[in-house]
Amino acid sequence: xxxxxxxxxxxxxxxxxxxxxxxxxxxxxxxxxxxxxxxxxxxxxxxxxxxxxxxxxxxxxxxxxxxxxxxxxxxxxxxxxxxxxxxxxxxxxxxxxxxxxxxxxxxxxxxxxxxxxxxxxxxxxxxxxxxxxxxxxxxxxxxxxxxxxxxxxxxxxxxxxxxxxxxxxxxxxxxxxxxxxxxxxxxxxxxxxxxxxxxxxxxxxxxxxxxxxxxxxx
Amino acid sequence: xxxxxxxxxxxxxxxxxxxxxxxxxxxxxxxxxxxxxxxxxxxxxxxxxxxxxxxxxxxxxxxxxxxxxxxxxxxxxxxxxxxxxxxxxxxxxxxxxxxxxxxxxxxxxxxxxxxxxxxxxxxxxxxxxxxxxxxxxxxxxxxxxxxxxxxxxxxxxxxxxxxxxxxxxxxxxxxxxxxxxxxxxxxxxxxxxxxxxxxxxxxxxxxxxx
Numbered sequence: 526x527x528x529x530x531x532x533x534x535x536x537x538x539x540x541x542x543x544x545x546x547x548x549x550x551x552x553x554x555x556x557x558x559x560x561x562x563x564x565x566x567x568x569x570x571x572x573x574x575x576x577x578x579x580x581x582x583x584x585x586x587x588x589x590x591x592x593x594x595x596x597x598x599x600x601x602x603x604x605x606x607x608x609x610x611x612x613x614x615x616x617x618x619x620x621x622x623x624x625x626x627x628x629x630x631x632x633x634x635x636x637x638x639x640x641x642x643x644x645x646x647x648x649x650x651x652x653x654x655x656x657x658x659x660x661x662x663x664x665x666x667x668x669x670x671x672x673x674x675x676x677x678x679x680x681x682x683x684x685x686x687x688x689x690x691x692x693x694x695x696x697x698x699x700x701x702x703x704x705x706x707x708x709x710x711x712x713x714x715x716x717x718x719x720x721x722x723x724x725x726x727x728x729x730x731x732x733x734x735x736x737x738x739x740x741x742x743x
Numbered sequence: 744x745x746x747x748x749x750x751x752x753x754x755x756x757x758x759x760x761x762x763x764x765x766x767x768x769x770x771x772x773x774x775x776x777x778x779x780x781x782x783x784x785x786x787x788x789x790x791x792x793x794x795x796x797x798x799x800x801x802x803x804x805x806x807x808x809x810x811x812x813x814x815x816x817x818x819x820x821x822x823x824x825x826x827x828x829x830x831x832x833x834x835x836x837x838x839x840x841x842x843x844x845x846x847x848x849x850x851x852x853x854x855x856x857x858x859x860x861x862x863x864x865x866x867x868x869x870x871x872x873x874x875x876x877x878x879x880x881x882x883x884x885x886x887x888x889x890x891x892x893x894x895x896x897x898x899x900x901x902x903x904x905x906x907x908x909x910x911x912x913x914x915x916x917x918x919x920x921x922x923x924x925x926x927x928x929x930x931x932x933x934x935x936x937x938x939x940x941x942x943x944x945x946x947x948x949x950x951x952x953x
Contacts, residue, residue, distance in 0.1 A: 528834035532820070532827075539822035600816025604873075607793050607812045608835050743796040 526610060526618055533622035536595075543591060547584035547627035548634060554580040555638045566643040573642035574652065574703035578696055580638075581631050581656060582663065582689075588627050589667040589688065590674065590681040592619050593738065597675050606742060612735040616672070620665045620731070628660030644707070651706025655719060659699040662723040665730045666691045672737035694722050744771045746809065746881050746912040747792070752801035753936065753944060756787040760799055760936035760944055767929060769912045771880070774903060774923055777916040779931035785916035786815070788931070789885050792914070799944065811836075811879035815886060817870025821859035825850055825869055828858055833876040844875035847902050849895075863890040871899055875906075882906065882913040888921065896921065 537544040558576050562568060596602040605615050635652050644652060670688035674680030702715035746769050753763040761784035769775050777785050791798050793812035819828050829841040845851050848868045858866065867890050874882055882903070888896050900922045903913050907925075915921070937943030 528831055532823070532831045535827070536820055536822060596818075599818055599820065600814050601818035601820070603793075603795060603814050603816075604812065604818040604832075605835075606795060607810070608832075609808055609837075610835060 526614055529605075529610070529615065529618045530622055533619060534625060537622065537626040543588050544626050545630070547587055548630045550587055551580045551584040551631055551634065551638065554583065555641050558642065570643040570645055570707075573639060573644040574648065574655075574700045574707065576642060577635060577638060577644070577652060577703070578655075578659075578700045581628075581635075581660060582692055582696060584631060585627055585660065585663045585667065586685055586688065588623065589671050590684050592623055592668055592671040593675040594671070594680070602675070602738070603742065606738070612738060613731045616668050616731040616734040616738070617665075617727075620661075620668045620727075623667065624661050624664040628656075628664055631660060632656045644703075647709065648703050648707030651703045651712065654716070655699045655702045655706075658716070658719045658723055659695045662695050662726045663692060665723075665726045666695075668734040669730050669737065672734040672741065675738060676741050695719065698722065745769070746771050747803070747805045747914065749792070750802050750804075752788075752791070752803060753799040754784060754787045754791045754796075755799045755936075756784060761787055762931060762934045763800070763936045763943065765801065765934050769881070769914060771910050771912055772907050774907055774913040774915060774926035776921070776923070776926045776928045777914065777931055778918070778928055783931045783935060785931060786885055789883050789914070789916055790814075793883055805881060809879055810881045810883055811874050811877040812883045813870060813874055813885060813887060815889070817866055817873070819858040819866055819869060822857060824855050824857055825861070826854045828869060829872060829876055832873045836877045836879070838876050838878040841872075841876050844872040847875055847898075847905070848872040849898060864892055864895055867891055868895055868898070871902065875902065880911045882911065882915075884913065884915045884917075886917055887915060888917060888919055 555576065559569060562572070593602060596605065606612055632653060635656050636649050639649050639652055667688055670684045673687060674684045677683065698715045698719040702712055702719055705712045705715060748768040750766055752765040753760055755761060765788070767775065777788070779785055789812070790796050792803055793810060826841070829844060833839055833841050845854060848871055850868060850872055853861065853865060858869065861869065871887060888899060891899060903923060906913060
């Protein structure tokens with residue numbers, strides 16, 4: 526399992542692996558927004574949590590189709606399924622590798638991007654907490670979409686359509702947590718909901734993804 | 744000792760039965776070569792045995808955790824080196840010694856090359872070296888000699904012989920003569936599934952919609 530994680534991370538940082546792609550996309554989205562809505566600080570500060578969350582969502586989506594498609598194309602998915610690792614474990618490790626290469630950099634970079642959007646200083650901490658709690662759910666849910674579309678040519682677009690609706694709860698509670706944090710309100714409810722959604726997806730979704738892969742490989 | 748036994752097996756591809764009433768056993772130290780024209784269902788049979796798809800009917804029995812499967816594609820990561828590719832699979836199968844495999848498949852001089860820059864035959868050799876690092880007794884091989892030159896085919900036959908001598912078994916689908924005189928040959932022609940109107944079985948119902 527550790528070997529698989531190390532292999533996926535190594536592949537991500539090698540040529541064509543796509544490491545940093547999500548981060549660069551996030552940066553571009555965040556810098557484009559002030560051009561679109563104008564430079565007024567108070568408007569930007571109000572929409573900043575939503576924009577940062579949408580940026581994170583889209584950046585995450587960008588690399589989802591690679592999770593299983595590359596392994597499917599070169600035949601290693603067949604070999605992994607017949608290997609002595611449970612497929613649910615393979616899915617979980619791949620989600621973790623995806624999170625480390627796309628979600629974690631976003632968490633680390635969020636304070637810098639927050640400044641670009643005039644995010645209130647008291648909301649900065651909540652933004653990091655929200656992304657840290659919410660982005661793992663994005664990666665794990667993504668494996669389900671990737672598992673459903675594995676083997677389809679140009680499955681990326683279908684994948685986005687399948688996965689984005691599942692991201693709605695995380696988006697709602699993630700953005701709400703940052704908004705309440707910025708206004709100094711009680712943050713307990715969105716915090717617990719966000720953490721609960723992530724915990725539930727990590728616990729349940731790998732089984733669904735593994736089942737989808739088994740069906741697709743027949 | 745029986746490594747693999749198949750009784751009354753029927754397999755289907757895309758919802759259509761392709762082979763039926765297959766019965767054979769594979770003993771330790773023996774090799775069985777599957778032959779038959781294109782489309783007869785050699786790959787489907789091997790995928791079913793490897794557990795990648797369910798059988799339509801019949802049973803497959805083998806000791807648990809005993810099979811290593813090698814498909815048409817080698818499952819190599821092009822940006823990893825030969826050594827990294829093999830090390831990954833050896834840690835997945837918890838064997839941790841890739842040196843004999845590198846020597847047996849004559850990959851020592853290519854050890855630090857990225858799989859990307861290997862020729863088709865060299866990739867195939869690396870794919871077969873993966874089998875050696877799995878440490879599994881039953882090899883299920885689908886066209887293992889594609890793109891290998893005669894010297895490499897001999898190298899492969901030698902590796903299979905060594906595997907059989909150490910108590911392993913091999914099931915090989917191939918069109919060419921491997922030079923494995925001791926191997927039994929099973930022609931799949933007589934096992935071709937009959938159409939339903941002649942008493943053959945129908946495909947699984949839900950498969951038609953997948």
